[in-house]
Amino acid sequence: DTGVSQNPRHKITKRGQNVTFRCDPISEHNRLYWYRQTLGQGPEFLTYFQNEAQLEKSRLLSDRFSAERPKGSFSTLEIQRTEQGDSAMYLCASSPYRSYNVGEKLFFGSGTQLSVL
Amino acid sequence: DQQVKQNSPSLSVQEGRISILNCDYTNSMFDYFLWYKKYPAEGPTFLISISSIKDKNEDGRFTVFLNKSAKHLSLHIVPSQPGDSAVYFCAASGGGADGLTFGKGTHLIIQP
Numbered sequence: 001d002t003g004v005s006q007n008p009r010h011k012i013t014k015r016g017q018n019v020t021f022r023c024d025p026i027s028e029h030n031r032l033y034w035y036r037q038t039l040g041q042g043p044e045f046l047t048y049f050q051n052e053a054q055l056e057k058s059r060l061l062s063d064r065f066s067a068e069r070p071k072g073s074f075s076t077l078e079i080q081r082t083e084q085g086d087s088a089m090y091l092c093a094s095s096p097y098r099s100y101n102v103g104e105k106l107f108f109g110s111g112t113q114l115s116v117l
Numbered sequence: 118d119q120q121v122k123q124n125s126p127s128l129s130v131q132e133g134r135i136s137i138l139n140c141d142y143t144n145s146m147f148d149y150f151l152w153y154k155k156y157p158a159e160g161p162t163f164l165i166s167i168s169s170i171k172d173k174n175e176d177g178r179f180t181v182f183l184n185k186s187a188k189h190l191s192l193h194i195v196p197s198q199p200g201d202s203a204v205y206f207c208a209a210s211g212g213g214a215d216g217l218t219f220g221k222g223t224h225l226i227i228q229p
Contacts, residue, residue: 041222
């Protein structure tokens with residue numbers, strides 16, 4: 001399977017615990033995005049990387065959230081001291097970005113569903 | 118402020134008929150528009166896209182129309198099939214930011 005892979009698919013945790021999610025993008029894709037989706041809403045941008053550089057972070061991303069993409073391959077998203085409001089589906093997407101292309105098409109993984117009790 | 122709006126949370130269509138999903142946007146700098154389809158507990162999958170230099174793009178049963186002056190696009194599915202039942206997201210790129218800006222989605226239900 002050469003699609004975007006996310007692990008785990010589901011995570012249940014208690015409030016105050018730390019959680020970490022992993023995303024493996026499509027291998028030749030240089031951009032990797034993290035989005036969050038809650039019920040009744042569309043995916044909301046959190047942050048993205050071009051290769052190993054984190055280029056932008058949304059104001060939605062509080063200090064409790066940190067993302068890394070060492071060596072420009074897989075990425076991890078960590079949430080510290082989880083809160084009930086963090087319950088959502090966390091989506092990872094990758095794209096083969098080229099500045100000369102018109103538009104950017106993102107390929108999404110199946111997501112990690114986080115439930116904070 | 119939502120830059121991409123899908124004002125119909127749900128739409129019910131009879132199998133075999135045409136489904137029309139609508140999307141409005143406010144940012145005139147958007148230059149590329151996409152439709153994604155999402156099943157429960159799965160990530161969005163790309164369906165069809167259109168560049169702002171075009172007004173129509175067709176792929177099999179799916180056609181996207183873009184009206185730049187009205188800042189409006191629509192997705193037509195004909196004929197509608199039971200497997201088309203899903204949530205459809207309109208998304209836009211450009212607009213001064215990287216990545217995609219999504220609408221809230223429309224839940225399409227195909228009735229047998």
